[in-house]
Amino acid sequence: MKIPEGLKYTQDHEWGKIENKTIRVGITDYAQSELGDIVFVEFIEKGTHIASGESFGTVESVKAVSEIYAPVDGTILEVNEPLADAPELVNQDCYGDAWMVVIEMDDPAEADSLMDAKAYKEFLSAEAK
């Protein structure tokens, strides 16, 4: 299970990469492997303001449809449009080409409260029990 250092993580299995006042968001390796083969992704429109914990899109596999939640309050600045035509990228490169949205954070300090790689790893092993 890949859990890269330097990223932030949520309990809903999203990762976030902080780039100044923005955060790039995708789903973790654990999330993609639990979902299985991804066949469809859909995100809300650019420019939408969302609150932390609110859904900004859905990821669908042959097993289930799952919501993806915003890790912080903010405005959707960018959406990874090409992902809609190549949903398999989520399985192949979840931390790279399969990033999902970039959110402009209302308060960059909010990201401090997210888990780091070590904490997420511990969270996963606690979940497994």
Place this chain on the structure above:
Amino acid sequence: MSAREYITRFPEIREPLLNTRSAKGKNTRVCPAPFDLTDLKDLDPAETMPDIPDLSEVETVRHFTRLSRLNYGIDHGMYPLGSCTMKYNPKISEIIAGASAAIHPADSNAMHTILRYCCLLQDCLLEICGMDACCLWPAAGAHGELTGMLLIKKAVTLSGREKNTVLIPDTAHGTNPASCAIAGFRTKSMPSGEHGYLTAAILKEHLDEDVAALMITNPNTLGIFESEIHEIAGLLHDNGSYLYMDGANLNAIMGIARPGDMGVDCLHVNLHKTFGTPHGGGGPGSGPVMVKGELEKFLPCPVIIKDNTERYTLSWDRPLSIGMVHSCLGNMGVLIKALTYIVSLGGEGLREASISACLNANYLKSRLIHHFDLPFNTPTLHEFVLSDLRQKDAGITTMDMAKTLMEFGFHPPTVYFPLVVSGAIMIEPTETESLDELNRFAHAMETIAEMSLNREQDLHESPRACPVSRVDEVWAARNLILTWDAYESNKGDVVSK
């Protein structure tokens, strides 16, 4: 594309469409003209006629008969789809519902009888559920949910309170959040406790001023009875919130426990699952809604009333009603079947049906836990959920095992639901299966568990002998081919390459 890949993507279709057999003039039947068609004689048939295949009667009959033999249904064998309750339904219900189908709504005497039956059915359901008032018209479970949530929305709005949230445990049916959203609520999901049911302590953490209702499925989708329901109802009522129960799993508790006695304010039940109508074929369903106390005045129109001459009539005089939710009288055939089922079993019979449903499920569970992981050890009722954890290391998934079951002549159980269990296998044998059939099913599952130790490839490639072999579901979902023409041309493209 390898040959194997090709087969999984373009499986052999053993029965082509009628259109492909069509040829001009094959249909020799002449329809008598019921009226003078001279006005239509100048119309060009090529422009006005729909593109209906030209076939003889016998070719058409054989086409559908062959299709029916490729199909699998409850009349072939066990159909243990958990949460779906695919039980066998006595044919007597079909016969009686068929007889009622010829009644015309304008025949007032016959309609009086129909309304009397509806009233009797309402009374039966209210007695079974311990509720005060009933509306029979919603057309399915999710329609019942929506109707119930609209009643709650109206009650909350009229009372002038600002309550916009509905809490839903993660063991609820998947339609619950959708029904709430359409009724104008925000939904909030709650984790089930470590034992697979909602605890009062978890509810307390999520309960606030804005909570209009809790929507709970009982027994829940793990087949577990919500044993803290009394305390949960108390907490909600103290908070000015309603308790809505999804009664889709009523077949586990009818005649034994009544939602009304648990503190439920509003519920729907699925007549097509619990009471005498087969379901899952996309045919008509029925999801009556029942309420307690003050919610009654909001029930949909029309309501059945008995006038002072002892005649049953319909009344639309309901100023606070949420309005109509279905054309008048709902799906009558399903209502008649439900009444037939209830009356023919009687109170004691319904109770025995629930007990048998739970006994059958627990018998299977007690056999299968020796071979499969059981994520929640809490006692279960009419269904139970296993997982593929013990087979996972061998690379065998729930999907592999479900597909292999088809080789043994069984419909697979529900898979990958509920979402709280990774790789879920949800089994509901229902009360109608005999011990012999349960043993056959258990044996098939045990054989599959053994196969996972040394015949992995067989599991990955099953089924091989079914009308359609293993299909590449991922490829199919990513490359939607939705018509026969598209199928033929895609298939052709691959071959020519």
